[in-house]
Amino acid sequence: MTVKVRFAPSPTGRIHVGNIRAALTNWLFAHRHGGVFVLRIDDTDLERSTQAFEDGIETDLTWLGLTWNERYNQSKRFDIYQTAAERLKAMGKLYPCYETGEELDRRRKVQLSRGQPPIYDRAALALTPDQIAALNAEGRRPHWRFKLDGRRVKWTDLVRGECDVDTTSMSDPVLIREDGAFLYTLPSVVDDLEMGISHVVRGEDHVTNTGVQIEIFEALGGTAPIFGHFSLLVGTDGEALSKRLGSMSIMDMRDKGFEPLAVTSHLARLGTSDPLEAMASLELLSESFDFSKLGRAPARYDPADLERLNAQVLHAMPYGQAKPRLEALGVDLGEAFWLAIRTNLAMFTDVTELARLVAGPVTPMIEDADFIAQALALLPTEFDDNVWSDWVGAVKTATGAKGKGLFQPLRRALTGMDHGPEMGPLLVLIGRERAAARLAGQTA
RNA sequence: GGUCCCUUCGUCUAUCGGUUAGGACACCAGAUUUUCAAUCUGGGGAGAGGGGUUCGACUCCCCUAGGGACUACCA
Numbered sequence: 001m002t003v004k005v006r007f008a009p010s011p012t013g014r015i016h017v018g019n020i021r022a023a024l025t026n027w028l029f030a031h032r033h034g035g036v037f038v039l040r041i042d043d044t045d046l047e048r049s050t051q052a053f054e055d056g057i058e059t060d061l062t063w064l065g066l067t068w069n070e071r072y073n074q075s076k077r078f079d080i081y082q083t084a085a086e087r088l089k090a091m092g093k094l095y096p097c098y099e100t101g102e103e104l105d106r107r108r109k110v111q112l113s114r115g116q117p118p119i120y121d122r123a124a125l126a127l128t129p130d131q132i133a134a135l136n137a138e139g140r141r142p143h144w145r146f147k148l149d150g151r152r153v154k155w156t157d158l159v160r161g162e163c164d165v166d167t168t169s170m171s172d173p174v175l176i177r178e179d180g181a182f183l184y185t186l187p188s189v190v191d192d193l194e195m196g197i198s199h200v201v202r203g204e205d206h207v208t209n210t211g212v213q214i215e216i217f218e219a220l221g222g223t224a225p226i227f228g229h230f231s232l233l234v235g236t237d238g239e240a241l242s243k244r245l246g247s248m249s250i251m252d253m254r255d256k257g258f259e260p261l262a263v264t265s266h267l268a269r270l271g272t273s274d275p276l277e278a279m280a281s282l283e284l285l286s287e288s289f290d291f292s293k294l295g296r297a298p299a300r301y302d303p304a305d306l307e308r309l310n311a312q313v314l315h316a317m318p319y320g321q322a323k324p325r326l327e328a329l330g331v332d333l334g335e336a337f338w339l340a341i342r343t344n345l346a347m348f349t350d351v352t353e354l355a356r357l358v359a360g361p362v363t364p365m366i367e368d369a370d371f372i373a374q375a376l377a378l379l380p381t382e383f384d385d386n387v388w389s390d391w392v393g394a395v396k397t398a399t400g401a402k403g404k405g406l407f408q409p410l411r412r413a414l415t416g417m418d419h420g421p422e423m424g425p426l427l428v429l430i431g432r433e434r435a436a437a438r439l440a441g442q443t444a
Numbered sequence: 445g446g447u448c449c450c451u452u453c454g455u456c457u458a459u460c461g462g463u464u465a466g467g468a469c470a471c472c473a474g475a476u477u478u479u480c481a482a483u484c485u486g487g488g489g490a491g492a493g494g495g496g497u498u499c500g501a502c503u504c505c506c507c508u509a510g511g512g513a514c515u516a517c518c519a
Binding site for chain 1 (some may be wrong): 512513
C-alpha cells in the first residue's frame with residue numbers, strides 16, 4: 001500500500017510544539033515508507049485565517065526540514081465540498097437547522113443543569129417541508145447537520161489498537177454554517193478521500209472526531225483511511241501543555257537559536273521507547289520510526305531536554321556544516337578552532353564568546369604574578385601541537401606546582417576564565433604572541 | 445454532568461501470568477595529570493491505592509484516586 005499522509009494546519013496562528021509533532025510524525029512515517037507527505041492548509045475559516053500565518057507555517061516547516069510533496073489550500077476547493085454536501089443532502093444525511101447560536105447555547109445549559117449530556121435534540125429533523133419553506137421565506141438561513149447513524153463506530157488504530165466511538169452520545173455535527181462556510185469536518189473527509197490519503201495520523205484529541213468522520217466517509221461511498229492517534233504532550237508538571245503553548249512556537253525556538261534537528265529529534269523521540277538523543281538527520285530519525293514504539297500515555301515536554309539535545313547536535317556538527325554560520329557571525333577561525341570548541345557549545349551563538357578566547361581581547365586573571373612570570377619565561381618559542389604539554393611540564397618542574405594549582409592559574413591568565421575548552425588545542429590557536437601578552441598581564 | 449484514554453525508577457519507556465522488573469536520559473561517585481565538554485566504569489532509583497481471579501499478577505477484572513482528551517455554527 002502506498003503511504004500518503006497529510007498535515008492540515010489552519011493558518012490562525014504560529015505552529016508550536018503540539019501541532020508540529022503531528023507534522024513530524026506524518027513526515028517520518030511517509031519517509032519511512034517512501035510515501036507522500038501532503039501539506040493541506042485548512043483555511044476554511046476565512047475570518048481567522050491569514051496569509052501571514054500561512055507563510056509562517058511554510059517558513060517553520062521549511063526551517064525544520066519537513067518538506068512537502070503536494071500542497072493545497074482548502075479555501076480553493078469549495079466547489080468540491082459543495083458537490084459532496086449536495087450529495088449528502090440528497091441522501092437526507094445532511095439536514096437544515098434553524099436554531100440560533102444563543103438558542104443552542106441555552107439548551108445546552110439546561111441539559112447540563114439537569115445532569116443530561118449536552119446533545120443536540122434533532123428538533124430540526126421534525127420540521128415539515130412547509131415549516132422549512134416558511135422559515136426560508138422569513139429570510140432565515142439554515143446551518144446543516146450531518147445525521148449520525150448512532151452506532152458504535154470501530155476502527156483499528158495504529159497506536160491505540162481496537163477503538164470504538166459511540167456516536168449516539170454525540171450531537172449531529174454541523175458541517176455547514178449559517179453563512180455557508182464549511183466547517184473543518186466535511187472538507188477534511190472529502191479531501192482525504194479525493195487526495196487518496198492512506199493514513200490519518202494525528203493527536204488523540206481527534207479520536208471522537210474519528211467516529212463521525214468514518215460515518216461521513218462511508219456516507220460518501222468511500223473507505224475510511226487507516227487512523228493513528230498519538231498521545232498528547234503535557235508540561236513538566238503533568239498539566240496540560242496547551243496553557244503554555246503560546247511560548248513554545250517554532251518561531252520562538254528559531255529566534256532563540258535552537259537547532260532544527262534538536263527540535264525534531266526531541267519531538268520525534270519523546271514518548272517513544274527509543275532513546276531521547278539527537279539524530280544527525282531527519283532521514284535517520286525516520287528509519288527508527290515505528291508506531292509500535294509510541295506510548296499511549298501523555299508524555300511530558302521538558303524544555304531542558306531540548307537544550308541537551310541542542311548541545312548534542314552542536315557537539316557532533318562537522319566543520320563544513322558550521323562554516324557558513326561561523327562566517328555569518330564573523331568568527332570563522334578555521335576547522336581546528338571549530339573542533340576545539342564545539343563540545344563546549346550549548347547554543348551555536350556561544351561561538352562568539354569562545355572565538356574571543358582565541359582572537360581576543362582577553363583580560364587575563366592573574367593572582368600569583370611570580371608564578372605567571374615564571375611560566376611566561378618558560379613559554380616555548382615554537383608553537384607546535386605539543387606546546388601545551390611541553391610547557392606545562394616545564395612549568396611543573398620549575399615551580400613544583402601540580403594539578404589544579406598548576407592548570408588553573410594558567411587557564412585564568414590565558415583566557416580570563418575558570419573554565420573553557422581543552423587548553424592544548426586552544427593554546428596553539430591563541431598563538432605565541434597573544435599568549436605572551438596575556439601572561440604579561442596585558443589585554444590581548 | 446456524560447463519553448473515551450492513560451497511570452512501571454526524577455523523565456521517556458521494556459515487560460504482553462512465573463524476570464534478581466531491563467534500557468535510555470538525568471542524578472551521584474570514580475577514571476582519563478585543572479575546569480567545561482566528550483568518553484569509560486560503577487552506584488542509588490519504579491509497578492498510584494484498595495479489593496478480587498489465580499498455585500502464582502506489573503501483567504486479567506472491579507472500585508477509588510490522579511492526569512489527559514472530547515462533549516462549538518473552532519480546528
